[in-house]
C-alpha cells in the first residue's frame with residue numbers, strides 16, 4: 001500500500017536533497033542560435049532534451065479571452081480525473097480518467113470558477129490545426145520547425161492543453177519526438193531518460209492503464225513496493241518551463257508535467273518524426289509503440 005502520511009514526505013525531501021538531480025541540467029538555447037544542422041547533431045540525433053527560448057513571440061501569453069473568442073464554441077473532449085483520484089495509489093485506478101465532451105468556452109468557465117481545479121479537469125491534447133486559433137499558436141511552432149529541421153508527424157498539427165494550476169499530468173512517455181510550448185504560465189517538467197524505464201515500473205499490458213504510464217508517484221515514492229525507483233529518482237531532471245519557452249522531449253523520455261502559478265496554464269504540443277529512425281533502438285519501449293503506430297497507419301517504409 002502506498003503510504004501518504006507526512007513522515008514519508010520528510011524522508012523524500014531528504015532523499016531528493018541528497019540526489020544528483022541538481023547537476024542534471026537541461027540546456028536552454030535561443031531560437032536565434034539554432035540551425036537544423038546544429039539541432040540535429042546536438043539534440044535530435046543523440047536524443048537529448050533542450051529548452052528553446054524566444055520562439056513564441058507575442059503569442060505568449062495566450063489569454064483565455066482569446067481562446068474563447070476564437071474557438072469557444074468548439075466541442076472537445078475534456079479529461080476528468082475527479083477530486084479523489086490523485087489521493088489513491090495509481091495501481092488502484094480502474095482507468096486513466098473519464099472523458100467529457102464540452103464546449104471550450106464552458107470548460108474555460110470551469111477554469112475561472114475553480115471547479116476544474118477542484119475536480120482535476122484538464123483540456124488535453126486537443127487538435128487546433130484547422131481552427132482560427134491556429135493563426136495565433138501556429139507561427140511559433142512553424143518557426144521551431146524551420147530552425148530545428150524537425151518534421152511534423154502527419155496528420156497531427158498543434159494540440160492545445162489548458163488546465164488549472166496544480167494539475168499534474170502523470171509520468172509517461174510518447175512514441176514520437178515531441179515539443180511542449182508554454183503559451184501561458186509555467187510548468188515544472190520532471191524528466192527521466194528512456195534507459196530508466198524498468199526503474200519507473202510501467203503498467204503491465206492489460207492492466208487497464210496504458211503501458212506508457214508509470215505506476216509510482218515520483219513525489220510520494222513508495223520504496224517498499226517500488227524499490228528500484230530510487231535509481232530513477234537519482235537521475236531525475238527537473239525543468240521549469242517558463243512562459244514563452246518550448247521543451248524538446250525526445251522519443252521515449254519519461255515526463256511528468258505540473259502546472260505552476262495560481263490560476264491557469266495554456267500550452268501547445270506538437271509530435272514530430274523520429275530521425276534518424278535507428279534512434280528507436282535507444283528507447284526500445286517507445287520504439288515498439290512507434291513501430292506499432294506505423295504498422296497501424298500502414299505508412300512504414
Ligand SMILES: O=C(O)CCC(=O)C(=O)O
Nearest residue numbers: 161169178179180257269
Ligand atoms: O503538458 C502536459 O500536461 C503534458 C504534455 C505532454 O505530455 C506532452 O507534451 O507530451
